[in-house]
Amino acid sequence: MAVLEGEADHSLLSDFDEKEVKRFYESMELARSFDEKALHLQRQGRLGTYASIRGQEAIQVGAGLALQPSDWWFPAFRDIGISIIRGLPLKNLFFYWSGDERGNVIPPNQNDFPIAIPVGTHIPHAVGAAWGAKIKGDPIAVLVTFGDGATSKGDFHEGMNLAGVFSLPVVFLCQNNQWAISVPRSRQTASQTLAQKAIAYGMTGVQIDGNDVFGVHQTTKAALEKARKGGGPTFIEAVTYRMGDHTTADDASRYRSSEEVKEWEKKDPILRLKQYMKNKNWWTQSYEDQVNQNSQNRILEAVKEYEESPPVDPGEIFDYVFEKPTPDLVEQKKIFRKKK
Numbered sequence: 001m002a003v004l005e006g007e008a009d010h011s012l013l014s015d016f017d018e019k020e021v022k023r024f025y026e027s028m029e030l031a032r033s034f035d036e037k038a039l040h041l042q043r044q045g046r047l048g049t050y051a052s053i054r055g056q057e058a059i060q061v062g063a064g065l066a067l068q069p070s071d072w073w074f075p076a077f078r079d080i081g082i083s084i085i086r087g088l089p090l091k092n093l094f095f096y097w098s099g100d101e102r103g104n105v106i107p108p109n110q111n112d113f114p115i116a117i118p119v120g121t122h123i124p125h126a127v128g129a130a131w132g133a134k135i136k137g138d139p140i141a142v143l144v145t146f147g148d149g150a151t152s153k154g155d156f157h158e159g160m161n162l163a164g165v166f167s168l169p170v171v172f173l174c175q176n177n178q179w180a181i182s183v184p185r186s187r188q189t190a191s192q193t194l195a196q197k198a199i200a201y202g203m204t205g206v207q208i209d210g211n212d213v214f215g216v217h218q219t220t221k222a223a224l225e226k227a228r229k230g231g232g233p234t235f236i237e238a239v240t241y242r243m244g245d246h247t248t249a250d251d252a253s254r255y256r257s258s259e260e261v262k263e264w265e266k267k268d269p270i271l272r273l274k275q276y277m278k279n280k281n282w283w284t285q286s287y288e289d290q291v292n293q294n295s296q297n298r299i300l301e302a303v304k305e306y307e308e309s310p311p312v313d314p315g316e317i318f319d320y321v322f323e324k325p326t327p328d329l330v331e332q333k334k335i336f337r338k339k340k
């Protein structure tokens with residue numbers, strides 16, 4: 001109960017000052033406002049299918065702010081909070097969720113991979129990047145984020161195994177939001193926790209409260225630092241809850257109870273942080289209004305850029321499959337052009 005009222009366990013709290021705490025809050029608020037806007041745009045037919053991050057802002061902001069620009073990050077599809085922190089232009093996220101590949105163009109010097117829509121397939125990619133960094137002696141860490149459902153995939157186990165054997169600088173961050181579409185955590189694995197899977201692969205596994213931005217930040221930061229210093233991989237299970245539907249194409253009320261959702265609404269990571277800030281006298285209504293106004297301005301500007309961008313040439317789909325197009329692709333592009 002103390003936690004829900006914003007009471008921290010001071011023995012566990014490191015010295016986050018007002019500025020740092022406000023950065024957490026403002027980033028979480030921006031991510032949530034973006035999320036709400038994306039849902040509205042989808043309902044108005046102005047965006048494609050969208051996967052909400054509501055409820056997972058503490059994990060994404062806590063972890064995103066623990067990364068250094070030189071680290072590499074391999075995202076799954078429910079990760080816009082980290083994308084925003086990493087500096088992906090907001091308009092790219094609108095492009096992405098409208099099925100426009102311009103959304104996947106990562107700005108130069110931003111060490112992020114494009115979003116992996118197939119569940120878990122980016123885990124071996126991340127491990128490969130970590131292996132490359134180790135061979136080259138780059139003092140960087142790799143972060144890979146995924147859901148509880150991904151831990152049932154072969155890609156996860158192969159990635160974890162290799163990372164353990166070669167002691168690679170990679171942090172596996174599982175956002176255990178309790179549901180993989182309609183499959184509950186209890187049907188995902190008979191294992192008591194997901195974190196304990198790390199033991200079998202010879203690495204540290206830790207289960208944390210994914211709605212506690214401070215805890216997520218400290219744990220991820222320590223794991224990334226350990227990785228950069230040659231200490232090997234870590235698996236973090238951050239326990240949270242997917243407050244919305246799986247995507248805008250889903251209706252979660254068909255497979256889970258409203259009581260369950262209501263219980264988790266009380267643990268909303270933003271409410272919790274706000275309460276903590278109120279206890280510290282770091283929050284006022286005018287501060288919140290200002291933060292919200294800033295978020296809205298940024299988001300509306302991005303919507304404008306996204307909607308006013310001329311459409312891409314559809315023939316481009318043939319251009320990026322291989323470095324040099326195969327004769328088949330050249331032929332297909334020709335036929336496509338004639339049909340247009």
Ligand SMILES: Cc1ncc(C[n+]2csc(CCOP(=O)(O)OP(=O)(O)O)c2C)c(N)n1
Nearest residue numbers: 078117118119147148149150177179180181
């Ligand atoms: C390889 C693969 N199989 C199936 C799907 C369909 N699918 C999309 S999301 C999802 C569930 C993912 O659950 P989880 O990993 O827990 O992530 P969450 O959606 O909860 O963030 C599935 C099965 C897919 N995208 N890729």
